[in-house]
Amino acid sequence: xxxxxxxxxxxxxxxxxxxxxxxxxxxxxxxxxxxxxxxxxxxxxxxxxxxxxxxxxxxxxxxxxxxxxxxxxxxxxxxxxxxxxxxxxxxxxxxxxxxxxxxxxxxxxxxxxxxxxxxxxxxxxxxxxxxxxxxxxxxxxxxxxxxxxxxxxxxxxxxxxxxxxxxxxxxxxxxxxxxxxxxxxxxxxxxxxxxxxxxxxxxxxxxxxxxxxxxxxxxxxxxxxxxxxxxxxxxxxxxxxxxxxxxxxxxxxxxxxxxxxxxxxxxxxxxxxxxxxxxxxxxxxxxxxxxxxxxxxxxxxxxxxxxxxxxxxxxx
Amino acid sequence: xxxxxxxxxxxxxxxxxxxxxxxxxxxxxxxxxxxxxxxxxxxxxxxxxxxxxxxxxxxxxxxxxxxxxxxxxxxxxxxxxxxxxxxxxxxxxxxxxxxxxxxxxxxxxxxxxxxxxxxxxxxxxxxxxxxxxxxxxxxxxxxxxxxxxxxxxxxxxxxxxxxxxxxxxxxxxxxxxxxxxxxxxxxxxxxxxxxxxxxxx
Numbered sequence: 001x002x003x004x005x006x007x008x009x010x011x012x013x014x015x016x017x018x019x020x021x022x023x024x025x026x027x028x029x030x031x032x033x034x035x036x037x038x039x040x041x042x043x044x045x046x047x048x049x050x051x052x053x054x055x056x057x058x059x060x061x062x063x064x065x066x067x068x069x070x071x072x073x074x075x076x077x078x079x080x081x082x083x084x085x086x087x088x089x090x091x092x093x094x095x096x097x098x099x100x101x102x103x104x105x106x107x108x109x110x111x112x113x114x115x116x117x118x119x120x121x122x123x124x125x126x127x128x129x130x131x132x133x134x135x136x137x138x139x140x141x142x143x144x145x146x147x148x149x150x151x152x153x154x155x156x157x158x159x160x161x162x163x164x165x166x167x168x169x170x171x172x173x174x175x176x177x178x179x180x181x182x183x184x185x186x187x188x189x190x191x192x193x194x195x196x197x198x199x200x201x202x203x204x205x206x207x208x209x210x211x212x213x214x215x216x217x218x219x220x221x222x223x224x225x226x227x228x229x230x231x232x233x234x235x236x237x238x239x240x241x242x243x244x245x246x247x248x249x250x251x252x253x254x255x256x257x258x259x260x261x262x263x264x265x266x267x268x269x270x271x272x273x274x275x276x277x278x279x280x281x282x283x284x285x286x287x288x289x290x291x292x293x294x295x296x297x298x299x300x301x302x303x304x305x306x307x308x309x310x311x312x313x314x315x316x
Numbered sequence: 317x318x319x320x321x322x323x324x325x326x327x328x329x330x331x332x333x334x335x336x337x338x339x340x341x342x343x344x345x346x347x348x349x350x351x352x353x354x355x356x357x358x359x360x361x362x363x364x365x366x367x368x369x370x371x372x373x374x375x376x377x378x379x380x381x382x383x384x385x386x387x388x389x390x391x392x393x394x395x396x397x398x399x400x401x402x403x404x405x406x407x408x409x410x411x412x413x414x415x416x417x418x419x420x421x422x423x424x425x426x427x428x429x430x431x432x433x434x435x436x437x438x439x440x441x442x443x444x445x446x447x448x449x450x451x452x453x454x455x456x457x458x459x460x461x462x463x464x465x466x467x468x469x470x471x472x473x474x475x476x477x478x479x480x481x482x483x484x485x486x487x488x489x490x491x492x493x494x495x496x497x498x499x500x501x502x503x504x505x506x507x508x509x510x511x512x513x514x515x516x517x
Contacts, residue, residue, distance in 0.1 A: 012459070012475035015437055019444045019456050026419065026460030037468040040480050054418075076465065 024051035028074025062132035067109035131161035157181040176200035181207040197221035237270040341382035348390030356400035361447035
């Protein structure tokens with residue numbers, strides 16, 4: 001924090017503000033908290049400058065009577081667990097377990113999440129996992145905090161456990177330009193509205209993985225993903241022709257596994273006889289690539305591969 | 317110091333193209349002189365602007381005095397220019413705010429920065445002063461890596477930081493050094509207290 005341009009550094013605190021902030025941003029969350037305890041000037045610097053540390057993974061899980069926070073940054077894990085018992089709340093952190101008379105585990109979790117977010121200005125996470133399917137009270141507190149603080153989370157991969165309604169409420173707090181992968185699971189439900197697929201987050205994401213949700217919407221909403229795993233209620237012949245066309249055209253498409261409840265009879269025959277090992281192989285728009293389609297029990301797999309890894313003659 | 321005796325930064329002659337390239341001369345604050353290629357200088361925004369503004373010809377470079385860098389010593393400047401020569405021609409990274417910002421330390425840089433912490437802090441200071449973005453990134457990353465798994469007490473030792481108590485003591489000493497009378501007054505006060513009198517009143 002040297003203010004003089006001619007001061008030669010003898011310790012970390014003599015380094016100018018910009019590089020010192022850069023160093024703090026590289027140390028990771030856990031080490032940054034240790035650095036805060038080193039000295040008052042360093043603590044003040046960290047609290048005021050709020051360097052954005054790399055957070056690889058932040059997991060927030062809220063259950064009926066417990067909460068779990070896990071944060072991974074620069075290879076180091078921070079873990080906080082609180083479990084409400086009959087007479088007290090057990091709190092496990094940093095390898096130590098202690099009892100607390102205060103059993104308000106939701107507030108405890110909320111304050112811990114607030115602490116993590118308040119240490120940063122950019123709120124950037126490589127991966128965020130969020131689940132409070134069984135206790136929506138936490139979501140209300142969390143969403144209000146994000147709204148009041150005007151926070152938009154910069155998350156590359158978002159794993160959400162809950163229902164469609166909860167996902168629709170939470171996704172707008174994420175930067176749609178940053179989100180690349182959306183994993184969605186939770187209680188079984190049927191999704192027939194376009195609300196989710198209309199979101200920019202859905203349209204801009206590259207990777208999708210959905211479990212326990214059955215979609216009754218147009219298959220066109222899924223054709224832009226590079227990798228996808230989802231379940232449709234019904235697959236028609238037109239759906240398969242459409243996907244074959246889109247996936248053949250896309251230079252970025254890699255694979256899609258689509259499960260279904262009903263496969264219309266015409267769909268099963270739409271590609272005729274299998275061309276290679278019970279699979280259908282088509283040449284992509286890029287002649288160096290092939291699109292392979294194969295059926296398994298209640299699943300269809302589309303897979304784009306280099307032409308050299310298949311038998312060229314089957315598509316000639 | 318004559319140019320002949322100057323500690324010249326090693327240059328891979330085979331890597332130099334046939335056309336004549338300009339080598340600028342720089343001098344550290346302890347009068348050590350360095351010859352640095354035009355391309356290597358481009359890694360430093362500060363030096364690049366400086367030499368552009370000077371508009372030196374090849375003759376000027378030889379005949380005029382070396383460009384003085386008054387804030388950096390020879391030991392640090394040697395490391396800086398070795399880094400610049402090794403990474404000459406490489407694109408200068410732009411912080412586009414993309415997430416996450418990942419910095420990897422190449423083998424050459426790791427060896428170059430295998431130095432004591434005091435010199436490493438000087439290297440960071442120099443990279444910041446000379447605005448060498450990637451050198452700043454890797455050197456800061458190197459210092460950050462030292463913090464991994466350390467307790468606050470260990471961090472204090474690694475980063476050469478005083479504790480709050482030592483810091484307070486140093487501040488008091490500095491204040492006293494500025495005002496010698498303060499020490500005398502304090503000693504007089506302590507003496508009168510020992511004598512049991514409230515004799516200031």
